[in-house]
Amino acid sequence: MYKRQTISSEEIARQRNICSEIFQQINASRAHPLALVDTYGCQQNEADSEKIRGYLSEMGYGFTQDEYEADVIVVNTCAVREHAEMRVLGNVGALNHTKKAKPEQIIAVCGCMVQQEHMTEKIKKSYPIVDLVFGPHELWRFPELLQSVMTRHKRIFATEKADGAVTEGIPLKRDGSVKAWLSIMYGCNNFCTYCIVPYVRGRERSRLPEDILAEARQLVAAGYKDITLLGQNVNSYGKDLDNGVDFADLIRMVDDIPGDFLIRFMTSHPKDATEKLFRTMAECQKCAHQLHLPVQAGSDRILKAMNRHYDRAKYLAQVKLARQYMPDLVLTTDIIVGFPGETDEEFEETITLCEEVRYDAMFTFIYSKRVGTPAASMPDPYSREDKQKHFDRLTEVANRISAEKHAAYIGTKQRVLIDGETGHEEYNLSARTNGGRLVHLKGDLSLVGSFRDVTITGGNTWALYGSLEEENA
Numbered sequence: 001m002y003k004r005q006t007i008s009s010e011e012i013a014r015q016r017n018i019c020s021e022i023f024q025q026i027n028a029s030r031a032h033p034l035a036l037v038d039t040y041g042c043q044q045n046e047a048d049s050e051k052i053r054g055y056l057s058e059m060g061y062g063f064t065q066d067e068y069e070a071d072v073i074v075v076n077t078c079a080v081r082e083h084a085e086m087r088v089l090g091n092v093g094a095l096n097h098t099k100k101a102k103p104e105q106i107i108a109v110c111g112c113m114v115q116q117e118h119m120t121e122k123i124k125k126s127y128p129i130v131d132l133v134f135g136p137h138e139l140w141r142f143p144e145l146l147q148s149v150m151t152r153h154k155r156i157f158a159t160e161k162a163d164g165a166v167t168e169g170i171p172l173k174r175d176g177s178v179k180a181w182l183s184i185m186y187g188c189n190n191f192c193t194y195c196i197v198p199y200v201r202g203r204e205r206s207r208l209p210e211d212i213l214a215e216a217r218q219l220v221a222a223g224y225k226d227i228t229l230l231g232q233n234v235n236s237y238g239k240d241l242d243n244g245v246d247f248a249d250l251i252r253m254v255d256d257i258p259g260d261f262l263i264r265f266m267t268s269h270p271k272d273a274t275e276k277l278f279r280t281m282a283e284c285q286k287c288a289h290q291l292h293l294p295v296q297a298g299s300d301r302i303l304k305a306m307n308r309h310y311d312r313a314k315y316l317a318q319v320k321l322a323r324q325y326m327p328d329l330v331l332t333t334d335i336i337v338g339f340p341g342e343t344d345e346e347f348e349e350t351i352t353l354c355e356e357v358r359y360d361a362m363f364t365f366i367y368s369k370r371v372g373t374p375a376a377s378m379p380d381p382y383s384r385e386d387k388q389k390h391f392d393r394l395t396e397v398a399n400r401i402s403a404e405k406h407a408a409y410i411g412t413k414q415r416v417l418i419d420g421e422t423g424h425e426e427y428n429l430s431a432r433t434n435g436g437r438l439v440h441l442k443g444d445l446s447l448v449g450s451f452r453d454v455t456i457t458g459g460n461t462w463a464l465y466g467s468l469e470e471e472n473a
Ligand code: SAH
Pocket: 080, 081, 194, 195, 196, 197, 231, 232, 233, 267, 268, 269, 294, 296, 334, 335, 336, 365, 366, 367, 368, 369, 370
């Protein structure tokens, strides 16, 4: 049994001391070095990149998007599908040019992809430009690793197998000032048979409620308006703690923080979504009525082969219950098409499930074989073309339903959070409804970061269009 481990505050203090040492060297040399952090994959990885930027910022690095300008490049990788890995490898390969132009450039590759032995080997052999490789479990000691590369001038690989630990006190440099990610737990224990995440991210481990609440209070005080609680399966939050606090309790505690902000969360695993969670969402004023509840497939045989621990009937019952508590619930999902052995008939069950649930949006993927997972050795007789046909059909269904759902908003009033600029002249602002649907608006830039009432004037598969109430008055 995994026992929750933590990295001591002394260890983190030591890392931050290294940041100060590097800062002093940089200061003494009057240099203004720049770093580029390139992130692939999910929100967890985005949150990890904020820690890497936090450390780099403490070392005195500024940030750039230009590979030729950067003194340090960190590529934070994803391993969830082959496509993600190919993109990473392609882009790391292209850094040959920048390293040639700037030989002292330090190139680091970190994240989920390099927590797989065969990938680390590949980088060791075929990507000599890479100076530093570290897995998700070593992120907390990035300063020490980077300093070793700088002083010892040799390649460093830090990707030991580990179950993972909880770390507090790593500095964070967040992107933007309206929306924030807040990790509440790390790792995954579910071992869905297709998925690499439990192998690369280690066992499920929760942060203490007091640490999460302290960070949430800081975010609210700093003016953040949209806080997303993150975990691979937030519904199992707290199972490794002995304080009796579960995920619904945690939502209530964050909701109790005074201020005008929204709470979102992802991802919920249907096997442990509870009535208590839906009731809490409905009762907590600040909790968005938004639920990402990945179903993955509509056929019971496939769900079993995926090791998902629920069947179609249980999933549908949950959706019904969630909607009883929140009739305005925005519901989204993930679906895998072409799991090994999925027949035409089984795929049809995914289609009928989607028609029945009518998701606001669906994230659809073609099954990708992952080294070392149980599904990788299951017979997979169907061709890529067969799978592509299914995928295209599912996308059509998903797009049609999203467009129909968005059309139903036209003429309604919605309270939205204006969260950024679009760069387009006609609709220069982007906003999100309480349920997280994207709304394009025209208005003054000073509105970014505020909640406003809008009338929805149009919609398509991907977005809504609206006009600010004030302008209609
Ligand atoms: N923890 C989340 C999902 C994380 S991965 C959950 O369980 O819901 C995000 C999505 O990628 C998954 O929901 C799944 O739909 C998809 N995915 C994961 N492994 C995959 C694979 N091997 N091939 C294709 N899609 C995959």
